[in-house]
Amino acid sequence: MWKRDESVKPATPPAQTPVTTPSAPVAVAPAASEPRTQLGRDNVNIGKSVIIKGELSGSEDLTIEGHVEGRIDLKDNVLTIGPNGKIKAEIFAKAVVVLGEVTGNVTASEKVDIRDNGSVDGDIASPRVAIAEGAHFRGAVDMQRAGAKAQAKPAAPAAPGQSQPQTQKVGA
Amino acid sequence: MADARSLTDLFGILGPRRVGETASVVDTSVTHVTEVSYPTQALQKFLRCLHGADNPLILDLGPVVGSNVTFFGEQLGCRIRVEDVAGDIDKHVKEGKLEQLPEFFTGRFTQEPGSVDGILCWDILDYLDRPAAQALATALCRLLKPEGCLLGLFSTADTPGQVYTKYVVVDESTLRYRTYPGLRQRQRSLLNGDIIKLFKDLRVTDSFLMKSKLREMLFRKPAPRA
Numbered sequence: 001m002w003k004r005d006e007s008v009k010p011a012t013p014p015a016q017t018p019v020t021t022p023s024a025p026v027a028v029a030p031a032a033s034e035p036r037t038q039l040g041r042d043n044v045n046i047g048k049s050v051i052i053k054g055e056l057s058g059s060e061d062l063t064i065e066g067h068v069e070g071r072i073d074l075k076d077n078v079l080t081i082g083p084n085g086k087i088k089a090e091i092f093a094k095a096v097v098v099l100g101e102v103t104g105n106v107t108a109s110e111k112v113d114i115r116d117n118g119s120v121d122g123d124i125a126s127p128r129v130a131i132a133e134g135a136h137f138r139g140a141v142d143m144q145r146a147g148a149k150a151q152a153k154p155a156a157p158a159a160p161g162q163s164q165p166q167t168q169k170v171g172a
Numbered sequence: 173m174a175d176a177r178s179l180t181d182l183f184g185i186l187g188p189r190r191v192g193e194t195a196s197v198v199d200t201s202v203t204h205v206t207e208v209s210y211p212t213q214a215l216q217k218f219l220r221c222l223h224g225a226d227n228p229l230i231l232d233l234g235p236v237v238g239s240n241v242t243f244f245g246e247q248l249g250c251r252i253r254v255e256d257v258a259g260d261i262d263k264h265v266k267e268g269k270l271e272q273l274p275e276f277f278t279g280r281f282t283q284e285p286g287s288v289d290g291i292l293c294w295d296i297l298d299y300l301d302r303p304a305a306q307a308l309a310t311a312l313c314r315l316l317k318p319e320g321c322l323l324g325l326f327s328t329a330d331t332p333g334q335v336y337t338k339y340v341v342v343d344e345s346t347l348r349y350r351t352y353p354g355l356r357q358r359q360r361s362l363l364n365g366d367i368i369k370l371f372k373d374l375r376v377t378d379s380f381l382m383k384s385k386l387r388e389m390l391f392r393k394p395a396p397r398a
Contacts, residue, residue: 114238128242129242131236131241135238137236137254138236140251140253141251141252141254142227143250
């Protein structure tokens with residue numbers, strides 16, 4: 001009665017081998033069966049055995065634990081580089097959270113957050129930047145003034161409560 | 173009526189300001205690692221020098237401090253280039269190549285000459301021998317724009333222990349000194365005349381001898397004569 005149904009028992013998972021994609025652009029779309037894991041409705045995870053060379057673009061939040069070389073374009077979404085992520089790419093996103101390694105320039109329209117043990121070798125352009133104690137950063141930071149930002153993007157003015165950058169992590 | 177600044181100075185005379193019970197010591201297990209706050213006079217003048225500049229470029233010679241990047245970015249809307257010179261010194265100590273530091277500093281910075289609006293030199297020159305300090309100072313003078321300014325801190329007392337200091341900006345009149353272990357200790361304190369000779373291409377605009385046993389000096393690069 002309580003015997004487990006062997007017919008639904010999952011097969012032994014295959015050994016993970018690195019998957020290298022061709023250097024053609026890779027689009028991350030909600031309906032796509034790849035990348036590997038769908039964490040939630042709006043967050044895609046690229047696993048640590050995945051290697052992508054080329055251009056990566058999409059319209060949902062993305063977490064990368066694998067290797068990416070080339071260019072990452074998530075202009076309206078949050079990109080998280082996980083602790084195992086290694087990126088050699090130009091990054092464009094709404095917000096970027098770095099817990100792994102990034103080599104290349106990072107441009108974010110909202111915020112760049114380098115967490116403890118995160119590493120960035122490259123220039124950062126973002127109105128808000130947080131670098132935690134223990135993070136590695138080598139490069140330049142370009143933070144536009146609120147006024148300059150508004151001039152650059154007249155079509156999307158910030159709400160009154162959001163016009164000033166928030167207080168950043170103290171103790172970094 | 174006493175204004176806020178004079179009260180700050182008065183508290184500075186009484187000694188280091190308490191940051192808070194939890195923030196006063198970062199890690200008690202590591203010798204010489206401490207964290208105290210002191211008033212600063214030169215920082216606000218440094219900021220004032222750069223307020224007129226449009227999207228100024230600042231070179232920060234200390235290790236990266238996230239809240240400083242935020243502070244200067246918000247205050248000045250600037251670009252900040254972080255170049256950890258203490259890390260360079262430690263690397264040379266590890267490799268036993270300290271005598272190569274002067275040559276290293278000559279080609280260390282990739283920025284165009286005359287392209288930097290402000291330099292946060294902090295106290296890094298205290299850790300260098302005279303030839304290396306001169307090479308670094310000369311390289312920095314070359315990088316500064318005319319009318320650009322440089323903030324330097326110089327110890328007036330010998331400090332034991334191999335520690336560097338991160339200067340965390342609390343506000344424009346307060347710095348938090350946070351020490352961390354390094355591979356080199358401060359060298360002999362530089363006298364006022366020595367410092368002026370190091371930066372002979374710059375003009376000293378302000379000099380403050382602080383109760384923290386640091387001399388804060390602000391330099392400005394003169395505009396070329398017409």
